[in-house]
C-alpha cells in the first residue's frame with residue numbers, strides 16, 4: 001500500500017505537480033455502481049452497455065438525418081422563408097421524406113432521452129427526485145414520439 | 161484544484177460540458193418542434209401562423225444558435241466515437257477537438273448568410 005502511494009507521480013503534466021504523497025494519499029474514488037451484496041439480481045443486465053452503444057450508432061445516423069434536415073429547412077431554396085403548410089404537404093407527399101422524418105424523430109428522441117437520463121442520474125441526488133424527474137422525462141418522450149408519428153401517418157393535405 | 165473532484169479541466173472537460181449543454185438544448189428544442197409541426201393536423205392557418213414567428217429576425221438569431229449547438233454536438237459526437245473506437249483516438253483527442261472547432265467555425269461562417277440573410281434584409285431593407 002505505502003509502496004504505491006509513495007511514488008505518487010500519478011498526476012502528471014496536466015497539473016504540473018503531484019498533489020499527493022504518502023502523507024496526503026489520493027482519495028479513493030469507488031467504481032461507479034460497484035456490485036455489492038445488496039445489489040438486486042434483476043439489475044444484472046447489459047442495459048447500460050447497449051445504451052452506450054446506441055448513443056454512438058444513432059449519433060452516426062443522426063449526423064446525416066439532422067444536418068440534412070437543417071440544410072433543407074434553413075439553407076436550400078430560400079431558407080425558412082419558404083416553409084408553410086403547402087411546403088410540408090409537398091414534402092410529405094413523398095414516402096422517402098416521410099420515412100426520413102420518422103427515423104429522425106425516433107432516433108433523435110430516443111438518443112436525447114437516453115442522454116437526459118444520464119444527466120438526471122448524474123445530478124439528481126435524492127432517490128425521489130431522480131425517480132420523478134425520470135418519470136417526467138419518459139412521459140414527455142413517449143408523448144412526443146407518439147404525437148410525431150401520428151402526425152406523419154395521418155397528415156392530410158386536403159384538411160380544408 | 162480541490163482533491164477528490166472528477167472535474168479535471170482542460171479540453172477534455174470543457175468539450176464534455178459543451179456536449180452536454182448542447183445535447184440538452186437540442187432535446188428541448190425538439191420537444192417544442194414536434195408540437196409546432198403537429199399544428200399541420202389542426203389547420204393550415206394555425207401552422208402558417210406559428211411558422212411565421214420562425215421567420216422573424218429575433219427567432220432567426222435563435223435558429224443560428226440552434227445550428228451552432230447542433231453542429232458542435234454532431235462534430236464533437238463524431239470525435240467521441242473516434243476516441244472510443246479508434247485505436248489512436250485517445251492520444252489524438254486534443255488535436256481532434258481543435259479540428260472540430262475549426263470545422264465548426266468554418267461552417268458557422270458559411271451559415272451566416274443562409275440563416276440570417278433574410279433577417280438582415282428585413283431589418284436593414286433589401
Ligand code: HEM
Nearest residue numbers: 066073083088091101104105108148149151152190197223
Ligand atoms: C430551425 C431549424 C428547423 C426548421 C426550420 C425545421 C423545419 C421543419 C419542418 C418544416 C418540418 C415538417 C416536415 C418536413 O418538411 O420535413 C419538420 C419536421 C421535423 N423536424 Fe425539423 N426543423 C428544424 C430543426 C430540426 C432539428 C434540429 C431536428 C432534430 C433534432 C428536427 C427534427 C424534426 C422531426 C423529427 C420532424 C418530424 C416531426 C413530426 O413527426 O411531426 N428539426 N421540421
Ligand code: HEM
Nearest residue numbers: 055059062063108112115116118180183184186187234237
Ligand atoms: C447530430 C448527430 C449527433 C451525434 C453524432 C451525437 C453524438 C452523441 C454521443 C456520441 C453521445 C454520447 C456521449 C457519452 O456517452 O459520453 C451523445 C450524448 C448526448 N446527445 Fe447526442 N448526438 C447527436 C445528436 C443529438 C440530438 C439531435 C440530441 C437531442 C435530441 C442529442 C442529445 C444528446 C444528449 C442529451 C446527450 C447526453 C450528454 C451527456 O451525457 O453528457 N444528440 N451524443
